[in-house]
Amino acid sequence: MPELPEMETYRKMLTDRIAGARIVGTEVTREKSINLSAEAFDSELTGRTVWFVERRGKYLLFHLDNGKRLVLHLMLGGLLFFGNEEERPDRTVQVTIQFEEGSLYFIGLRLGFLHLLSVKEADAKLSELGPDPFDKRLTASAFAARFKKKRGAIKTSLIDQHVVSGIGNCYADEMLFAAGIRPDTKIPLLAESDWERLHEAMHKVLVEGIERGGYMELPFTAGDTLTGGYNDHCAVYDRPxxxxxxxxxxxxQIELSSRKAFYCPSCQKEI
Structure with missing residues (x-):
């Protein structure tokens, strides 16, 4: 599932291509991926301009010139491609938004969605998200306080979007490795110094993930050499x-709350 670095990479690339661009048409092949009929979706979007693209946690919000928002969550298996029919990957496309300079393809939205919402509806939908890891108010002490009432394994709470938004399986394992903390460590056992290391590791790992384009398997555009660059740099994730x-x-490799977790038993000592 795409996490913060993948969605931030998409946000940046989308900004370069569609910020200020006018939508000239849409095509929907799976209405369950949207929250309107295909006809209403097309009517609402055609002629609208995308002002800018915002990321909140693992969500992307396309801000339209009429004040509405397109809210995207890719969930498991979803990805984006910008280009034309000849360039796009041979994958099933659920939604296409057409611009004068190319089309944005929403691929693999079997579990994900693209909903057109008012500002109030979008804010309500995202109201329970925890703070962004890069929120300046999320100091090391504020970060630790988010976990104060938790008693389970640290990784389980790290990927809880109500605690901190944007972190998933891959980057949770990577930041725990960077901090020298096992993913199955019980939260009450962590000392202040552990929280400080984990807070620092969170920023370090996510920044590197963004700089390397995340771990998505397919490029965002033809000729894109950035997307997926983090794949070969994972320290522990998916390397049993x-x-x-x-x-x-x-x-x-272990299992925590039905999810895989990876760690080095030498570098990440049991507390």
Whole structure:
């Protein structure tokens, strides 16, 4: 599932291509991916201009010139491509938004969605999201306080979007490795110094993820060499039994709340 670095990479690339662009048409092949009929969706969007694209956690919001928002969540398997029919990947497209300079294809939205909402509706939908990891108010102490009432494993709460938004399975494992904390460590056992390291690691890992274009498997445009660049730089995520890049110890895979977790038993000591 795309996480903060993937969605931030999309936001930046979308901004370069469609900020200020006028929508000239739409095509919907799966109405369950949207919250209107295909006809109403097309009527609402055709002729509108995208002012800018905003990211909130794992969501993207397309701000339109009439004050409405297109709210996107890719969920598992969703991805975006901008270009034309000849360039786009051979994948099932659920929604297409056409611009004068190219089309934006929403692919793999079997679980994800693209909803047209008013400002009030969009704010209500995202009201329970936790703070963004890069919110300046989320200091190390404020970060630790978000977990104060939690008693389970640290990774389980790290990927809880009500606690902090934007972090998922991959980057939770990566930041816990960078902080030297096992993903199954119980939250009450973490000391102040652990929270400080984890807060610092959160920023470091997410910034690197953004700089390397995240881990999405397919490019956003023809000729895009940035998207997916983080794939080969994961320290522990999805590397079971492979040697740790720091100490050579085999990476261990466990399951926490029905989700996989990966760690180095040498670099991430049990508390």
């Amino acid at each position: 039994n492979e040697p740790c890049r720091v100490c050579g110890t085999p990476i261990v």
